[in-house]
Amino acid sequence: MAVVLDGKQVAAELQDKVRRQLERMAPKGRLKLVVVLVGDHPASASYVRGKQRTAEKIGLAGEVRHLPASVTAEELLGVIDTLNADPDVDGILVQLPLPAHLDERTVIERIAPEKDVDGFHPLNVGRNFAGVPAVWPCTPAGIMALLEHYRLPVAGRHAVVVGRSNIVGKPMAQMLLQADATVTVCHSKTPDLGVHTRQADILVVAAGVPGLIGAEHVKPGAVVVDVGIHRVDGRLVGDVDFEAVAPVVQAITPVPGGVGPLTVAMLMVNTVRLGFRRRGWGGDEAWQ
Numbered sequence: 001m002a003v004v005l006d007g008k009q010v011a012a013e014l015q016d017k018v019r020r021q022l023e024r025m026a027p028k029g030r031l032k033l034v035v036v037l038v039g040d041h042p043a044s045a046s047y048v049r050g051k052q053r054t055a056e057k058i059g060l061a062g063e064v065r066h067l068p069a070s071v072t073a074e075e076l077l078g079v080i081d082t083l084n085a086d087p088d089v090d091g092i093l094v095q096l097p098l099p100a101h102l103d104e105r106t107v108i109e110r111i112a113p114e115k116d117v118d119g120f121h122p123l124n125v126g127r128n129f130a131g132v133p134a135v136w137p138c139t140p141a142g143i144m145a146l147l148e149h150y151r152l153p154v155a156g157r158h159a160v161v162v163g164r165s166n167i168v169g170k171p172m173a174q175m176l177l178q179a180d181a182t183v184t185v186c187h188s189k190t191p192d193l194g195v196h197t198r199q200a201d202i203l204v205v206a207a208g209v210p211g212l213i214g215a216e217h218v219k220p221g222a223v224v225v226d227v228g229i230h231r232v233d234g235r236l237v238g239d240v241d242f243e244a245v246a247p248v249v250q251a252i253t254p255v256p257g258g259v260g261p262l263t264v265a266m267l268m269v270n271t272v273r274l275g276f277r278r279r280g281w282g283g284d285e286a287w288q
């Protein structure tokens, strides 16, 4: 039976590290993260509450700017401009997806890159892909922290990523590549997924399809990271059929309690890194 990788535990440790650094800087001021939530997408509202709760717990000011689903592009961009210009605001996150009448690209590109805690702005994407230090998107960054925590080697391994979204799959593949893995990326047009996933030493699944990966898709002894999150019959499940896959592999993340909490913890780390840099409180060495 596999080791169950405890994302919740690793997230708690990361948060504690961040909390101690914020405590040290408390005499200088309080960093602030603003989450912009448009409309009433129920899953989004629940994630956003989780983010705000975590922020407050570790000593960040966490504010949710809740806008109606009917908000115009001009109004939303105006809110972002105000947050960009506000010297008290260190991090801005616009919760995705946005209602269909709003163009996500335009909105993401409006966020000041030095406050872009998601790492979605093209300047940060470009820097990251070029290997220039910037903040990485929270989900892949959290997964790398998890692999490090459990001392699961990446260099020289064959990593297979299922999914190629800008928020998970692509940055995940790039982070694994920069950590010296050999990387394969699969997507909805990949004819035979199993041919690739069965070769994975490290398999990261971010397809958004419940139960997509079964025992027949994995190599015995692999490390499996499940990014997917779905509410099915009132319970949370991932893209991996946990019951079927866990007995075959070396290690696997659960859903819930795996990647999700790490995403939230990394959001805090990114906020603090950007805040320290913007306020001149020191570089990364100041809080690591």
Ligand SMILES: NC(=O)C1=CN([C@@H]2O[C@H](COP(=O)(O)OP(=O)(O)OC[C@H]3O[C@@H](n4cnc5c(N)ncnc54)[C@H](OP(=O)(O)O)[C@@H]3O)[C@@H](O)[C@H]2O)C=CC1
Pocket: 139, 162, 163, 164, 165, 166, 167, 168, 169, 186, 187, 188, 189, 190, 193, 206, 207, 208, 209, 212, 227, 228, 229, 230, 259, 260, 261, 263
């Ligand atoms: N736990 C966490 O912190 C987070 C969880 N999530 C969850 O992770 C999942 C993925 O999110 P996200 O990347 O935003 O999703 P997207 O829908 O943006 O991307 C899904 C990707 O998976 C590919 N895909 C879809 N179906 C298949 C299939 N049958 N076989 C192979 N590839 C497939 C798509 O291919 P194509 O490009 O060809 O369309 C696409 O590249 C979702 O369940 C989401 O809720 C997301 C973010 C954070």
Ligand SMILES: Nc1nc(=O)c2c([nH]1)NC[C@@H]1CN(c3ccc(C(=O)N[C@@H](CCC(=O)O)C(=O)O)cc3)C=[N+]21
Pocket: 046, 047, 050, 093, 094, 095, 096, 097, 118, 138, 139, 229, 255, 256, 257, 258, 259, 260, 261, 263, 264
């Ligand atoms: N701009 C933006 N940035 C994001 O990072 C972003 C986003 N938009 N839109 C939606 C996705 C999804 N996402 C999750 C965060 C935490 C959990 C999480 O904490 N999950 C818990 C369970 C939570 C629950 O109980 O519902 C767990 O897996 O244990 C899940 C998913 C961030 N995303």
Ligand SMILES: [Mg+2]
Pocket: 097, 098, 099, 100, 101, 102, 103, 104
């Ligand atoms: Mg949209």
